[in-house]
Structures are given as C-alpha cells and as structure tokens.
Amino acid sequence: MVNRLGSATSPYLLQHADNPVDWWPWGDEAFAEARRRDVPVLISVGYAACHWCHVMAHESFEDEAVGRLMNDNFVSIKVDREERPDVDAVYMTATQAMTGQGGWPMTVFATPDGQPFFCGTYFPKANFVRLLDSVTTAWREQRDAVQRQGAAVVEAIGGAQAVGGPTTPLTVDILDTAALQLAREYDERHGGFGGAPKFPPHMNLLFLLRHHQRTGSPTSLELVRHTAEAMARGGIYDQLAGGFARYSVDATWTVPHFEKMLYDNALLLRVYTHLWRLTGDALAGRVAAETAAFLLDGLGTPEGGLASALDADTEGVEGATYAWTPAQLREVLGDEDGAWAADLFEVTSDGTFEHGASVLRLARDIDDADPAVVERWERVRARLRAARDERPQPSRDDKVVASWNGLAVTALAEHAMITDDEVTALAARRTAEVLAERHMVDGRLRRVSRDGMVGEPAGVLEDYGAVAEAFCAVHQLTGEGRWLDLAGRLLDAALTHFAASNGGFYDTADDAERLVTRPADPTDNATPSGLSALVAALTTYAALSGEPSYREAAEAALATVAPIVDKHPRFTGYAAAVGEAVLSGPYEIAIVTDEPAADPLVRAAHRHAPPGAVVVAGGPDQPGVPLLASRPKLDGASTAYVCRGFVCDRPVTGAGELVAQLQGIRGE
Structure with a gap:
C-alpha cells in the first residue's frame, strides 16, 4: 500500500x-x-x-x-x-x-x-x-x-452542462418578475427561503437591495431586513466572535451546521454593509463590523490571505466549541450574570442542540438598548468568548482560494469605503497583494496557495471573475491605476480562454486539462457562478475604464442566463444583482480631490451611490485612472462628476448637491 x-x-x-x-x-x-x-x-x-x-x-x-x-x-x-x-x-x-x-x-x-x-x-x-x-x-x-x-x-x-441554450436580453421586466417571485417564495415567519436545511440567501439579498434602490420597493427592502435580522439573532450567527455558519439544520436559523466558510462570510459582509448603508440599521452595522473582524481574526493567514474555512467538528464532535448549558454560563459568569446571559441567549435546561446544551441566540434587541445594558452585554460576551477560547477549537483549512479571497477583498473594500474603516481598507489591499503576487503566474491565475506557496491547479472562470472584480474594488479604494490594469489583464485572459460561441462562458479554459465533459454551469449556488462573477467584473471594469467592449461582453453573457433569472431567480441571485447594475448604468462617479480619505464628497458618493455605481477619487489626470482624466476642479474646490454612458451631469462641489443628484437618480 x-x-x-x-x-x-x-x-x-x-x-x-x-x-x-x-x-x-x-x-x-x-x-x-x-x-x-x-x-x-x-x-x-x-x-x-x-x-x-x-x-x-x-x-x-x-x-x-x-x-x-x-x-x-x-x-x-x-x-x-x-x-x-x-x-x-x-x-x-x-x-x-x-x-x-x-x-x-x-x-x-x-x-x-x-x-x-x-x-x-x-x-x-x-x-x-x-x-x-x-x-x-x-x-x-x-x-x-x-x-x-x-x-x-x-x-x-x-x-x-452544454452552452448554447436560448438567450434574451436581461430586462427590467425580468428583474421585477424575479423580485416578485422571491417575495412569493419567502418564509414570512422566519426569513429566507425554503425549509430545513436553510442556507443564507446572500446573493438574493444583494439583488433585492439593488432592486429596492432602483425601484424603491419596500417589499424588497423588508425581505432583506427581516432575513438579516433573523440570521443575526439566530444560532447560525456566532454571537460571541462574529461570523456565520454554513447553514442551519432547521428552518428557524437556530442550530447551525457549524462549519464557517470564507465565501459565505464575504458575501454576507456585503449584504450587512449595504443594508446599513441604505437604512442606518444599528444591528446591520454591528454585524458587518463583526463579520469583517471574523474574516481577519478567524481566517487571516500570516501571508495576508484568508483561509478557506473553520471545521464543523471539534475533536470529532460537531459543535463542541460553541454550545452552552445554563450551568456552564453560571460557572463563567456567576449566578446573576449567568442567569441574565441564559435569558438573553435563550439557553435553557432543555437545550436547543444536543445533550441539553444550547446554541447561543440573541433574544432581544441590544444595539439600541440603554448604555448600561450595552456595557453589560459587551462585558458578558467578552468573558464568555475568553472562556470559549480555552476549549478545544475546530481545525482550520488554511489554503487560500483565489475566487473566495476575491469575494472577500470586494466585501472588505466596500466596507472600508462605506464606513471609513482603515482596518478593513488595509486588509483589502493586503489580500489583493497576495492574489496579485502569488496567484497570478505568467498572466494567468492559479486557484490555490498555502503557506505562501502557489499550487498547481489552474484557475477556473469564477477565479478570474471574482479576482478581477476585487482588483476593480481596490482600484476604487486606493485610486491606484495598477489595480485596474491587473483587472484588465485577467478579463482579457478570460475572454480569450473561456468564451463560448453564444456569448456565455465555460468554467474551464480552452487549454485546461480535458475532463469527460467541459463544465459550464451558469447558476449561482453557494458562490457566484463563474459566469456571474465574470459579468460583475466586466461591468465594473467597463465603467472604470470607459471601454464599451467589456460592457458588450457582459450584456451578451447576461442574455444567456436571463431565461434562468426569469424562471428560477433563487439560483441566479448574483446574475440578477449584476443585471441591476447594468440597467442602472452603472453610474460613474469621479471626484477630483487632493484628500480622498477626508473629503465629504467622497463619503457622500459612497453612502448614496446607485446600484453597482463605481466611485473613484484623486487628483486630476491621475496616472492609470481613466475616470479622473480631463476632470478639472471648479474654482479650486473638490469637484464631483456623475456620469452614465459617457454622458455627465453638471459637476458639483458640495456634498449636499451631490446627494441631491444621486437621490434624483434613485427616484427618491
């Protein structure tokens, strides 16, 4: 042997x-x-x-x-x-x-x-x-x-898996129908879709947020808000350390399957960040911050990448790290705080999990509570977290997967731009550097690395799409032309090696290892499909670069998946979200400023941008930044230009004027 x-x-x-x-x-x-x-x-x-x-x-x-x-x-x-x-x-x-x-x-x-x-x-x-x-x-x-x-x-x-099925343009009617169908399939009691097991519908939520922005639909926003709150209060969310488990084994988000995946948390970070952006909901803001912290603290690698997952098991027992009994709470916290925590986290003698233990859930609203209650909550959480850290911990799959790190970079960059968080900004750039320096080899992507060493498997379509979208996000975050150039190289490689004759894409390159069939799955599942990820990157890159051929490629690819969006929107959430960006423009917001990090125009643009809009800020004619080319300041003041399809609104110098422009775009 x-x-x-x-x-x-x-x-x-x-x-x-x-x-x-x-x-x-x-x-x-x-x-x-x-x-x-x-x-x-x-x-x-x-x-x-x-x-x-x-x-x-x-x-x-x-x-x-x-x-x-x-x-x-x-x-x-x-x-x-x-x-x-x-x-x-x-x-x-x-x-x-x-x-x-x-x-x-x-x-x-x-x-x-x-x-x-x-x-x-x-x-x-x-x-x-x-x-x-x-x-x-x-x-x-x-x-x-x-x-x-x-x-x-x-x-x-x-x-x-064959390509070449029917195609049709992805229209407003198709996206509106998709939103209505999601509303019909919605679990009005517990949030989300379907019964047990129940998975976080992150890509559908991203679509519904963008649909709400375009249409003002209160239903689309409420589906997101209700689901986000239900998940954040449930056992699927780690109430002590942040981060979401892969799914709940029930329909109520109570008992999770305890593995924590990078891709789920990256996509959910985007959901909670944008929900906070649109509503100011305190719970959403807190969960976004905690999920970002989990990505960095729980999954960060010494090289700057992000590990794939935490195991479902601890020493062969699922959930052993996470479950609590009332007696264990009292042992850590004392009788008074132990009883308070048991009530707050819904830990009972019967238990919600196994052997009389419970998964922690959040029974009451804490984020808007009295300051004394918040202080007690934070103190109790810290003591329980410290005690839990002394337990055996689940193992970690520490390989760095290109596409999942790309999803995380985009999420971290968006969180940094929307919340002005310097920690997530630094993390987004650091992880992007790993992807650029380790995973890009001779102009092509490798899928995995571990301990700083790149692996042999070639990147698949989802890697090219997610990493290119991430580089576009870092370009917007930093105003550096290098990242847009890298995104363009990846997209050109994808268009050369993955394209199908009908405008769609295969999941493997034309020079990749031959399998018994060449896979081409256009549906979004646990992660965005390769096609959806690539279309997102093509759309963003086209807006940032001013190159219409990339937008044309995105529209052709969306036409191949539009019939599925029309009939099965639960399995095309990312494609539908990208479709909202395409129909929106996406808008291009260029801000000429000497101090991007502190400029009120930049903050206003990030907080009020239409669906899928791109925002770039920096000095006029900054090298490698097409959106800033030939954009002068007005009267020496920071100036914002809002454009769509090479047609621009009048430039403005005040944050209030910019917000009024953007709210007019959204029909508010």
Whole structure:
C-alpha cells in the first residue's frame, strides 16, 4: 500500500494521508494505473470542513479491511472539491443525474477513462462494503453494461452542462418578475427561503437591495431586513466572535451546521454593509463590523490571505466549541450574570442542540438598548468568548482560494469605503497583494496557495471573475491605476480562454486539462457562478475604464442566463444583482480631490451611490485612472462628476448637491 497524499498542499488530502488506502491525487497517473491494472476508479470528493466527510473517513477509509478491498479492486482517487471545482462540477452533475440529489462526501465509480457509471454521496460502512463488492463483481462479469452506463451518464451530463441554450436580453421586466417571485417564495415567519436545511440567501439579498434602490420597493427592502435580522439573532450567527455558519439544520436559523466558510462570510459582509448603508440599521452595522473582524481574526493567514474555512467538528464532535448549558454560563459568569446571559441567549435546561446544551441566540434587541445594558452585554460576551477560547477549537483549512479571497477583498473594500474603516481598507489591499503576487503566474491565475506557496491547479472562470472584480474594488479604494490594469489583464485572459460561441462562458479554459465533459454551469449556488462573477467584473471594469467592449461582453453573457433569472431567480441571485447594475448604468462617479480619505464628497458618493455605481477619487489626470482624466476642479474646490454612458451631469462641489443628484437618480 502506497498512500500518495503526504506531499499534497490540500489540508483535506492531508487528512487522508495516513489512511490504509492507496490514495492517488487527481491526475493522469492514476487513470493510467487503472488502465494498466484493468480496474475501475473510485473517486472520493470532499473538503476539509465537511462533517460527513469526516464520518465516512472514520468509518471506512481508516478501516484496514475496507482499505484492502479498495486497494485490491480499485484505483482510489481523493479530490478536494475546493481545489478542483471543475472535477467536482462534472461528477456532481453525474451524481445528481443518477440519484436526484448531491452532496459531500461524493462517491463516484468510473471507468479508467473517467466515465462515471455509479454515483452516490455518504455511505455507512456496511453499505459501502457491499457496494465495493457489487461494483467489483459488475466490472468483472458485466463490463459491457457498465461501460454503456458510463457512456449514457457522460452524454447526460454533457447535455446538462452544454452552452448554447436560448438567450434574451436581461430586462427590467425580468428583474421585477424575479423580485416578485422571491417575495412569493419567502418564509414570512422566519426569513429566507425554503425549509430545513436553510442556507443564507446572500446573493438574493444583494439583488433585492439593488432592486429596492432602483425601484424603491419596500417589499424588497423588508425581505432583506427581516432575513438579516433573523440570521443575526439566530444560532447560525456566532454571537460571541462574529461570523456565520454554513447553514442551519432547521428552518428557524437556530442550530447551525457549524462549519464557517470564507465565501459565505464575504458575501454576507456585503449584504450587512449595504443594508446599513441604505437604512442606518444599528444591528446591520454591528454585524458587518463583526463579520469583517471574523474574516481577519478567524481566517487571516500570516501571508495576508484568508483561509478557506473553520471545521464543523471539534475533536470529532460537531459543535463542541460553541454550545452552552445554563450551568456552564453560571460557572463563567456567576449566578446573576449567568442567569441574565441564559435569558438573553435563550439557553435553557432543555437545550436547543444536543445533550441539553444550547446554541447561543440573541433574544432581544441590544444595539439600541440603554448604555448600561450595552456595557453589560459587551462585558458578558467578552468573558464568555475568553472562556470559549480555552476549549478545544475546530481545525482550520488554511489554503487560500483565489475566487473566495476575491469575494472577500470586494466585501472588505466596500466596507472600508462605506464606513471609513482603515482596518478593513488595509486588509483589502493586503489580500489583493497576495492574489496579485502569488496567484497570478505568467498572466494567468492559479486557484490555490498555502503557506505562501502557489499550487498547481489552474484557475477556473469564477477565479478570474471574482479576482478581477476585487482588483476593480481596490482600484476604487486606493485610486491606484495598477489595480485596474491587473483587472484588465485577467478579463482579457478570460475572454480569450473561456468564451463560448453564444456569448456565455465555460468554467474551464480552452487549454485546461480535458475532463469527460467541459463544465459550464451558469447558476449561482453557494458562490457566484463563474459566469456571474465574470459579468460583475466586466461591468465594473467597463465603467472604470470607459471601454464599451467589456460592457458588450457582459450584456451578451447576461442574455444567456436571463431565461434562468426569469424562471428560477433563487439560483441566479448574483446574475440578477449584476443585471441591476447594468440597467442602472452603472453610474460613474469621479471626484477630483487632493484628500480622498477626508473629503465629504467622497463619503457622500459612497453612502448614496446607485446600484453597482463605481466611485473613484484623486487628483486630476491621475496616472492609470481613466475616470479622473480631463476632470478639472471648479474654482479650486473638490469637484464631483456623475456620469452614465459617457454622458455627465453638471459637476458639483458640495456634498449636499451631490446627494441631491444621486437621490434624483434613485427616484427618491
């Protein structure tokens, strides 16, 4: 037995490096070995923070007898879905086609050419052993049927991921219909959409915020406000350290699946930041600040990047770090504060979680409470946090994923610009430097790095889109032309290597490793689709650069996903949000000033900008900043120019005048 995962950079693969399984990493060598031995391939896909991946590992992959069965009859390949989303996408489509559902761990049996013929997710040990025996027998005795099944599955997933479907312009009517449909599907009691498990609908909330800005719809704003409050008060939000868990196992946001993912928190940081921007809601402002702090304190790496996730488990027990009993609260806080905290956090003797323990929830409004109550709240939280930090902590997947760091940079930059927070401004720039210096190699992106070393997997479309959008955000934050230039390089590479003939995009490059099909999924799921991420970057870059060809590419790509926005808006939230920016203009706000950080015009622009607007501030004719070209000051004073499609309103020098212009755009 030779386990080949010991030299992997992926924390998930390293978790399996000591298994009694002859694991191979994904690569041509593994499939060549399967052909040489004339055995099928077993592809196991998961990620480091996945609870049921750990369970299957403990039950099956750490078992000597199961390992022997796998080694004798298969070539076993372990895949980190976060490193190889292209591989995951192909085989997840196959799994969903065969079983009607998907998830991780994903277990796929394939021919030595990679064609899947049997797929599933988690299997208990006894079932897994029977499955290994059945597949082995079928491969030996019914080879032709197995191969026909594999060919049929490949044909099915090729059709599911094919580009070239109907296209139509993304119109006002489609976006208004999408907002109405979201309102019809909304959980009016608990917020969000659907039942259990319930996931934070961050991209739908971003869309609804922009829809409200364009239309003034009170319904769209209320859906966001209600959901944001329900999540922030629920157990899905870490009431002590900030940051959101991946999802709640119930419909009420009470008990989370405790893993914390970078991408969820990056997208939710944008939601709460913009909700605060539009409403001044104190809860939203606090949660935005705490979520930003969690990104930096909980996920920051020494090199300046942001780690992927915190595990769902602590020493094999889910939620062990986070749950409390009334007795534990009294032990830390004393009887009086312990009883007060139990009432505030809804910790009861019955418990909301397991073994009589509860996940902390926030029962009452604190943000607008009496100062003495706020002081007590902060003191109690600090003592509980200190006590919790003494408990065993969940492990951290510390690889740096390009697209997720891009999402976080955009969120941090927006938070910094809207709130004047110097800490998040510094963090946005520092993480952007990691992406520029580590992940950009010869003009192309690499998907992952760890401990400062870049990995081999090539960037996929979502990496190019999210990182280019991040560079555009840092360009606006700093006024430095370098970042716009880097964004343009990435977008040019994406247009060259990922474009499809109908205006859409593939998820993998034309010179990437060939899989059994070339994935092209336009729907937004846990993260923005590659297409949505790229369209967001193209739209912003076009506004910042004044180059209309990038906007034309964005509109053509949106036309390929518009039919899905029209019918299934819950799965196209980011595309719809970008559509709002496109329909808005997006507006270009250029502010000529000697002191961008302290200029009231800059603050007014960030607080009152229309959906998706770009804002750049700096000296006139600043190098590498097209929006500031040929923009003089009026009478020596800081001057704001509001433009859309190369047509500008009259320049203004007062913050009140600028706000009046922007509010007029929004129809207020």
